[in-house]
Amino acid sequence: MRMGDFKQTYAADEAVFRSGTVRFWLVVLLLALAAFPFMVGPYLLYMANLTGVAIIAAVGLNILTGAAGQISLGHAAFVGIGAYTSAILTTKLGLPFLVCLPLSGLSAAFFGIIVGAPSMRMKGLYLCIATLAAQVIFDFIFVHWTSVTGGIRGINVPSAELFGYKLDTEFKMYFVTIPIMIAAITAARNLFRTRVGRAFIAIRDRDISAELMGINLFQYKLYAFAASSFYAGVAGCLQVYLLRIVTPEHFPLHESIRYLAMIIVGGLGSVLGSIFGAIFMTMVPEALQSGLAMFQGMDDKLMSYLFPLQTVVFGLLIVAFLVFEPHGLAEMWRRVKNYFRLWPFEH
Amino acid sequence: MATQPILSVEGISLSFGGLKVLSEVSFQVNPGEIFAIIGPNGAGKTSILNCIGGFYRPSAGRIFFGGEDITRTSPDRRAARGLARTFQNIALFRGMTVLDNIKLGAHAHLRTGLLSALMYWGPAHREEMALRERVEHEVIDFLEIEPIRKQAVGSLAYGLQKRVELARALAMEPKVLLMDEPVAGMNAEETEDMARFVLDIKEERDVTIVLIEHDMNVIMDISDRVMVVNFGQKIAEGTPDEVQHHPEVIKAYLGEKKG
Numbered sequence: 001m002r003m004g005d006f007k008q009t010y011a012a013d014e015a016v017f018r019s020g021t022v023r024f025w026l027v028v029l030l031l032a033l034a035a036f037p038f039m040v041g042p043y044l045l046y047m048a049n050l051t052g053v054a055i056i057a058a059v060g061l062n063i064l065t066g067a068a069g070q071i072s073l074g075h076a077a078f079v080g081i082g083a084y085t086s087a088i089l090t091t092k093l094g095l096p097f098l099v100c101l102p103l104s105g106l107s108a109a110f111f112g113i114i115v116g117a118p119s120m121r122m123k124g125l126y127l128c129i130a131t132l133a134a135q136v137i138f139d140f141i142f143v144h145w146t147s148v149t150g151g152i153r154g155i156n157v158p159s160a161e162l163f164g165y166k167l168d169t170e171f172k173m174y175f176v177t178i179p180i181m182i183a184a185i186t187a188a189r190n191l192f193r194t195r196v197g198r199a200f201i202a203i204r205d206r207d208i209s210a211e212l213m214g215i216n217l218f219q220y221k222l223y224a225f226a227a228s229s230f231y232a233g234v235a236g237c238l239q240v241y242l243l244r245i246v247t248p249e250h251f252p253l254h255e256s257i258r259y260l261a262m263i264i265v266g267g268l269g270s271v272l273g274s275i276f277g278a279i280f281m282t283m284v285p286e287a288l289q290s291g292l293a294m295f296q297g298m299d300d301k302l303m304s305y306l307f308p309l310q311t312v313v314f315g316l317l318i319v320a321f322l323v324f325e326p327h328g329l330a331e332m333w334r335r336v337k338n339y340f341r342l343w344p345f346e347h
Numbered sequence: 348m349a350t351q352p353i354l355s356v357e358g359i360s361l362s363f364g365g366l367k368v369l370s371e372v373s374f375q376v377n378p379g380e381i382f383a384i385i386g387p388n389g390a391g392k393t394s395i396l397n398c399i400g401g402f403y404r405p406s407a408g409r410i411f412f413g414g415e416d417i418t419r420t421s422p423d424r425r426a427a428r429g430l431a432r433t434f435q436n437i438a439l440f441r442g443m444t445v446l447d448n449i450k451l452g453a454h455a456h457l458r459t460g461l462l463s464a465l466m467y468w469g470p471a472h473r474e475e476m477a478l479r480e481r482v483e484h485e486v487i488d489f490l491e492i493e494p495i496r497k498q499a500v501g502s503l504a505y506g507l508q509k510r511v512e513l514a515r516a517l518a519m520e521p522k523v524l525l526m527d528e529p530v531a532g533m534n535a536e537e538t539e540d541m542a543r544f545v546l547d548i549k550e551e552r553d554v555t556i557v558l559i560e561h562d563m564n565v566i567m568d569i570s571d572r573v574m575v576v577n578f579g580q581k582i583a584e585g586t587p588d589e590v591q592h593h594p595e596v597i598k599a600y601l602g603e604k605k606g
Contacts, residue, residue, distance in 0.1 A: 010479040011472075190467035194475060195450075195457045197464065198443070202451050205440035212400055214426030214455030214519065223461050269442065 016189055030182075037174045045170040047286060049242050052177040053235045054278040056184045058262040059271060060231020063188060065260065066269035067197065068224035069204025070119055074131040075259045077138035078229040080251030082108040082236025087155040087246045088148065097160035097167070101180075101237050108233025109226040111138075116225030120218045123207075135256055142248040154247030157240050167241065177238055184231060188271045191227070200224055201269065265321045267328030276329035288313055351414060353378040353555050354523055359398055359408030361391075361579075368394045369579045371408065376523070381549055381556045383570035383587075385563075387599060391579040392559045393435060396525045399557070400432045401425045413522065427455035431521030433512045435528045435559075441501040445492065445511050448500055449482050452518030486514045490544060506537035513544065517552075524548065526558040530565055538562065542569055567591070575599065 007013040017023045037045055061075045082104035089095040089103060115134040119127050142149050149155065159168040160176070167173050191197040199220045202210035211217050240246050258281060266277020288310040295306060325332055352375035361369040369391045376382045384392050397403040399410060401422035409418045417425055426432075431452070439448050457478065463471040487493055490510055495503060500511060509529065516524055529545065530538040542565050548554050560566050566573060566587060573590045575583040583593040590596055 010476055010483070014475065014479060187465040190471075191464050193467060194459050194464040194471055195454050196459060196461055198447055198451050199454060201443055201447075202440050202454075205442050206438050208402065209432075209434065209438035209440075210451075211422045212402065212426055212432050213451055213515070214423045216421075216423045227461060227465075 014193065016193070033178055037171050042170045045174055046242075047282065049170060049173050049177045049238075051279055051282045052174075052181040053238045053242065054259075054262065054282050055181050055275050056238070057232050057235035057259055058266070058274040058278040059184055059188045060228045060235070061259045062263045062266075062269065062271065062274040063191065063200065063231070064224045064228035066263050066267075066273070067192065067204060068200035068221065070116075070221060070224060071124070071128040071260075072131040072228070073128055073253070073256050073260070074115060074135035074138070075228070075232055076251040076253070076255035077135045078108045078112055078232035079236040079239065079255075080138060080142060080246075080248075081111050081229075082233030083240045083246045083250065084142065084149055084155075084236075085233065086237040087157050087240050090157055091155055097162060097241065101234060104237035105230040105233040108236065109230040112225040112229025112232075113222050115229075116222050119221040119225070132253075135253055139248060139252065142251065149248075152248060154245055154249075157244050157246065159244060160241040170242075173242055177242070180234065180238065184234065185271060185275065188231075188274075192271070196220070196223065204269070261318055263328075265318060265328055267330030270328070270330040272333065273328045273330035276333065280329065284317065285310065285314055350377060352376055352411075353413055354399065354557065355411040356395070356399065357409045357411070359395075359405035359410065361394055361398060361403055361405050367579055369398070369405070372576065372579070372581050373408075374574050374581065374584060376555055376557055378555055379549065379553060380571040381545065381558065381569055383566045383573045384557065384559045384576060385561070385566060385573060385590075386576040390576045392576060393527055394579075395576070396432065396527055396557070396559065399525060400430065423455070426519060429520070429522035430525065431516040431519040431523070432525040433509075433516050433527060433529060435531060437505075437508045437512055439500045439508060439512055439515070441499075444497055444499055445503070445514075446479075446482070446487075446496045448511055449486055449496075449514045449518045450478060452515040453478055453482065453520075456520060482518055486517045489517070489547070490514050506533050509533065509537075509541065510544075513541075517548065521554055523555045523557065526556060526560075528559055528561065530560065530562050538565065545569055 007018075012018075017026055036048065057075065057079055061072065065071050085104040085107040086100035089100045090097075095103070115131060118130045122130055143152055159166055160173075161167065162176065165172075167176060192201075199210065199215045200223075202213065202215060203217060203220055203224075207217055239250070243250075262277035262281045263274055264277070265280050266275065267273025292303075292306055292310060295303065321328065354376040356372060356374050358371045358373050359369055360367070360371055372391075372395060374382075384395060386392050394403060398405045401417070401420060405418070409416055411417065412425070412428065412430060417428070420428075440451065443451070457474055459471045459474055463469075487496055490513065492507070492510060492514060495507060495511075500508060503511065513526075513529070516526075526545070530541050533541065545556060545558070546569055549556055558570070570587055572585065573587050574581060575590055575593070575596050577599040582595040582599060583590050585593070
């Protein structure tokens with residue numbers, strides 16, 4: 001227990017950011033996020049935007065898989081549904097960005113509920129295969145329903161417009177992506193303070209006694225699917241406006257697996273873990289690549305061996321996490337925090 | 348006429364494949380009493396609780412709760428109507444703190460939906476605060492578990508876990524509390540504490556209690572009426588004293604006298 005930090009009301013005790021120190025660092029972090037785009041070039045901003053999108057999608061998957069315990073191999077497909085929804089609404093109907101954004105989330109949530117329906121009868125691996133089927137089916141539709149999705153060539157999308165202001169650079173998109181990301185994180189954190197979030201965790205931990213506590217399992221599993229795919233849909237919409245194009249190549253099965261890897265590396269069931277995991281999975285491959293770029297031009301033969309190696313290194317990192325830190329980066333962060341809590345005094 | 352029974356089980360039978368687990372068991376539980384079910388291992392005691400809780404569906408017979416037929420009602424609806432349950436092998440949510448486990452018990456009494464949960468604004472916030480206050484006063488104080496409220500359930504000693512499970516059931520504000528072996532595996536002191544809590548719950552909160560237990564001292568001390576089952580059939584019912592001297596019961600527990 002932290003000493004000298006006593007609460008007088010239940011509201012203070014239930015707050016997310018419980019002490020002045022924590023709130024101070026939160027403000028510092030927000031200021032740093034606001035100052036970031038003025039200090040770096042377009043490439044880093046592009047990476048920051050992609051990471052923001054990945055965080056939104058990962059937080060969504062962590063609601064479904066980490067908290068409610070329903071493994072999904074179809075998360076990329078829901079991101080895709082959000083992406084195609086906004087691409088189609090923009091190009092065919094000319095709807096503005098601010099309307100497309102919630103509609104992308106809602107359409108993904110709608111399909112999420114349909115895909116989640118088998119969860120009434122199926123659990124664990126069986127449900128996992130059902131979501132895998134959904135991934136394959138949606139992928140097939142993206143490729144083959146050419147008249148709507150544009151087939152493998154995809155759809156080109158004009159840059160987003162917000163109140164008549166064109167969001168045509170990474171710099172401008174940053175100020176849309178990051179606030180939406182913060183809102184998404186806040187909402188997820190709130191969810192876990194209320195009866196709905198608790199019910200999700202109860203279903204994961206012991207579904208039989210959850211039902212005897214008065215939780216309607218089917219209803220809450222569908223809630224989890226809906227919330228999770230809404231997040232995916234919003235992420236998909238942002239991704240379309242970042243890349244200005246949507247093709248089926250953006251949402252293959254291994255993208256779904258990448259999202260799963262994010263929440264496993266970050267920490268299952270933890271909002272903070274989804275953030276860490278998304279940053280890790282987006283940044284580490286880039287870091288590996290730019291690390292290799294230093295060897296560029298030394299020896300062509302050597303390079304041809306080294307480049308495939310980055311995939312191997314990346315895979316090893318994930319395996320190492322599973323073995324040495326199964327609770328993910330969030331747990332590492334908690335330990336570091338605990339160490340410094342009484343620093344420099346040992347306890 | 349006597350008061351209407353709060354829980355009435357009429358001729359329930361249950362079988363798994365060819366195995367007959369319960370055959371035509373009937374009994375009635377009156378409001379405000381402690382009703383104990385005893386019997387040798389495998390007699391079907393837990394199956395009776397599972398039928399009342401809705402986890403098993405009996406193949407025949409009916410179950411009435413507060414005068415209404417609940418035989419076909421889903422477990423979560425039964426819970427919402429005031430039927431709470433504790434388990435023989437603790438069934439807490441291990442990934443959560445004690446406090447969250449207890450709050451979960453109140454699930455059916457809360458209204459926050461998915462959208463307002465995401466916002467945590469106004470009503471959702473007020474509801475959570477009211478819940479915290481109620482849980483603190485009515486459950487945590489009552490069961491004397493203040494020091495462990497923020498701890499993860501998995502790290503607690505066995506006896507405490509049992510107490511947290513009772514706390515979670517109390518947060519459901521039940522009318523009838525089904526307890527499956529509440530003192531199994533406890534030491535003398537923990538057993539005494541638990542027996543005291545069960546009596547307090549009955550007296551201070553007007554909760555009717557149906558319990559299964561192997562500890563005969565506890566049964567004889569706290570229960571108002573006892574039902575004995577063996578091989579899925581009811582063999583005796585009465586006050587603890589009557590049951591103790593019932594020839595069928597002695598036969599079931601000690602075997603028949605030879606010669």
